[in-house]
Amino acid sequence: MHILAINGSPRKQGNTSIIIREMLEGAKSAGAETTEVRLHDIHLKGCMGCLSCRTDHGRCKQKDDLSPYLEAMKTCDGLIVGSPIYMYHISGQIKMFVDRTYSLYPPDEKGGYGTAIPPGKTYALVTSQGHPEPEQYKRPIRWLAGMTGSGFGYTEVGRIVHVDSHANPAKNDPKILEEARRIGRLLVTQRK
Ligand SMILES: Cc1cc2nc3c(=O)[nH]c(=O)nc-3n(C[C@H](O)[C@H](O)[C@H](O)COP(=O)(O)O)c2cc1C
DSSP states (O other), X not given: OEEEEEEOOSOTTSHHHHHHHHHHXXXXXXXXXXXXXXXXXSOOOOOOOOOGGGTSTTOOSOOSTTHHHXXXXXXXXXXXXXXXXXXXXXXXXXXXXXXXXXXXXXXXTTSSBXXXXXXXXEXXXXXXXXXXXTTTTHHHHHHHHXXXXXGGTOEEEEEEEEOOTTTSOGGGOHHHHHHHHHHHHHHHHTOO
C-alpha cells in the first residue's frame, strides 16, 4: 500500500506541509508506505504544449523530476494534493503540476477525456489560506479537487480547508492535526 503526496507549498514548516505530514503519519499508522514530493524542491518544468500525450496516451514527453511521480500516480493506492492559496488561487507550483497531468487524461471515443489512472484509489485534498472564510476560495478549491481527484476517478475520502492561517497556524490546532491523521488512515482503509 503506497500513498503519494504532492505538496505545492514552498514552506517546509508551513501549514500545508504540516497537514500533509500528519495525513502521511495517519496513513503509515494504517500500514502504508508513503512518498512526499515537494514541488518547490525539485526540477519542475511546465507543460510544453507538444500534445504528444494526445497520441501517446498516459505519457508526458516533458522529462524532469516530476516524471516518476506522474507514473506513480498510476501505481499508488492513494493520492494527497496540497496547495496554499496564492493571489486568490492555487500556488504556481501546483498549477504546473496540474498542467502536466493533462497527459493522464487521454482522449475518449466521444471527443471527451478518459483517465489513465486505474480505478479504486483514494484521494485527499489540503489547502491553506489567510482569509478566515472557508467559502472564500471555493471555486479554485473545487477546481483543484476536480482536476487532480475526481476527474481521474480517485475517490475523495476527506479534505482540509485550513483558514485564518496567520491567527490559527495548523501546528497549534490539535483538531486539525487529528482530522488530518484520520483522513490519512482513511486513504488506506477505503482503498478498493
Ligand atoms: C504570494 C502570496 C499570496 C497570497 N495570497 C493569498 C490570498 O489571495 N488569499 C488568502 O487568503 N491568503 C493568501 N496568502 C496567504 C497564504 O495563503 C497563507 O499564509 C497560507 O497559510 C500559506 O500556506 P503554507 O503555510 O502552507 O505555505 C498569500 C500568501 C502569499 C505568500
